[in-house]
Amino acid sequence: MKFTIIGAGNGGQSMAAHLALLGYEISLYDIQGSLIESINEKGGIKVEGVIHGFAPLKATTDLEIAMQDTDIVMITTTGTAHKAVARSIAPYLQDEQVILILPGYWGALEFRNVFNQIGMSKKVYVSETESLIYTCRYIEPGHVRIRKIKESLEFSALPASDSVIVKERLKEVYPQLVMAGSVLVTTLNNCNPVFHVPITLLNAGRIESNEEFFFYPEGATPSVVNVMEEVDKERLNIGRQLGVELTSALDLLRRFYQVEGDTLYEGIQRNLAYQTGKAPTTLNYRYIYEDIPYGLHPMVKLGEKLRVNMTCSNLLIDMASYLMKENLRAGALDLSDLGLAEMSSVEMVEYLRGEKNRR
Numbered sequence: 001m002k003f004t005i006i007g008a009g010n011g012g013q014s015m016a017a018h019l020a021l022l023g024y025e026i027s028l029y030d031i032q033g034s035l036i037e038s039i040n041e042k043g044g045i046k047v048e049g050v051i052h053g054f055a056p057l058k059a060t061t062d063l064e065i066a067m068q069d070t071d072i073v074m075i076t077t078t079g080t081a082h083k084a085v086a087r088s089i090a091p092y093l094q095d096e097q098v099i100l101i102l103p104g105y106w107g108a109l110e111f112r113n114v115f116n117q118i119g120m121s122k123k124v125y126v127s128e129t130e131s132l133i134y135t136c137r138y139i140e141p142g143h144v145r146i147r148k149i150k151e152s153l154e155f156s157a158l159p160a161s162d163s164v165i166v167k168e169r170l171k172e173v174y175p176q177l178v179m180a181g182s183v184l185v186t187t188l189n190n191c192n193p194v195f196h197v198p199i200t201l202l203n204a205g206r207i208e209s210n211e212e213f214f215f216y217p218e219g220a221t222p223s224v225v226n227v228m229e230e231v232d233k234e235r236l237n238i239g240r241q242l243g244v245e246l247t248s249a250l251d252l253l254r255r256f257y258q259v260e261g262d263t264l265y266e267g268i269q270r271n272l273a274y275q276t277g278k279a280p281t282t283l284n285y286r287y288i289y290e291d292i293p294y295g296l297h298p299m300v301k302l303g304e305k306l307r308v309n310m311t312c313s314n315l316l317i318d319m320a321s322y323l324m325k326e327n328l329r330a331g332a333l334d335l336s337d338l339g340l341a342e343m344s345s346v347e348m349v350e351y352l353r354g355e356k357n358r359r
Contacts, residue, residue, distance in 0.1 A: 001169075002027065004070040006085055007077035008035055008059060011102060014136040014144045015074060017045040019173065020055035028059040029066035036061050038141035049136070049146040067092035072100065072169065076132070078286055079105030079294030083337070086114035095123045098169050100155070103190045104128030105294050108158040108183040109338035116339065127157035127166045130189040131256065133174065135273045148273040150256045154180040154189060159354025182352035184244050188235055191249050193295030195220075196287035197316050198227040203279065204323060210281050216274035225265040230312040231296075232264070234303060241306040242345055288320055293332035301335050306345060 003019055005012050008030035016028045030036055036059045039045060044056040060066050067073070067089060077085055082105065089099075101107035108128040115126075135148035155177050157163040163179045170177055180186050199219040206213060213219065220228070232249045239246035253259050253267040261267035268274060280287065296313050303310040321328045335341040340348055 001071045002069060003072045003074055004066050005074045005076060010136050010138050011076035011132045011134055013045050013138045014134045014146050015076060016057060017047040017055040017144060018051055020057045021053050026057045027066045028057060029063055031061060033061050035141050042142035046143045047146060050149060051146050063088055064092060072098045075101040078290045080290055082107045082110045083114055086111040090118060090120045093122045093124050098125045098166050101128040102133060103131045104187045106187050106298055106333060106338055112158050113337060113339040125157055125162045125166050127155055128183055128186050129153055129155045130186040152176050152178055152255050154178050154186055156180040156183045156186045158183045160352060161354035184352055188239060188246050191252055193291040194228055194231045194249055196291045197296055198224055200287040201316060201319055204283060207279055207283060213279050215277050215279040216268050219279055220268045222265055229264055234310050234313050237308045238303045238306060241308055242349060292317055292320055292328050297329055297332040
């Protein structure tokens, strides 16, 4: 199998190194010329942590070259780029290719909606995971550290009836992928907005003072976790309204990292993978500019459509907008971008499962 990886950030470089060391053909693509040049100057990517080695590979800024003769397209960009990526790769797609978005951030819905709008008719399998499979950071271009590879990770295709095909194609590489009921499960089980937004906003003073601290163990104090739990309740209530079984934030930590703890606070504090991650030194960061417009905002819009009380999530969006002096709802991902705006809750479930043919 040949893998094309779109996005050479933390996840993309970690994935490229891991898969190359496993012996797979890799094409790593990014729009940042200087980043790609640095990787190519080194001849590949050095990886340390739970995986050690040097993975020889070539990276490119030429999307047509990256997409040639590929079997699996892995999307590791931020959610902010999903619409542009979907439009960019559409001309190069071929029948029977698998697209996997890690993590989803509503990505499968957005990709399908873009493909429908532009009339992309190739038979491709669009899928997403609930989280990035790697807990990782890149130290510099061509050098990454992988602290953890998640041992159980849910994914779904859109429609969910395609999930068995995706699972079969990826089972040798990622046996830990578990089929979820639909992409609403994977999207709503992405707890980045639940974790990142409250910790960032409620530690804004520490972040802007350039104080060095560990984001999770020091930023997620008991009172901050209280807010995280309220957002998590709103998320879980959306699932209940749709008849979709979601996983609590604490149980996700238990599944991803095998942590022990009776409370979310204990789960965060005891998660070894969280102990060395430093907080950002600016609020101009993806924890606000990705997790709010591409995570929290569409969750709020879906909740409000289903008449779920979204008071805490709305409060965080408003607070962030005041802090940044800009309307973070303007241009944010909306239900119309996902093809869900005109659907009832029953129609949504049918569409997601593949019972309603909208492909």
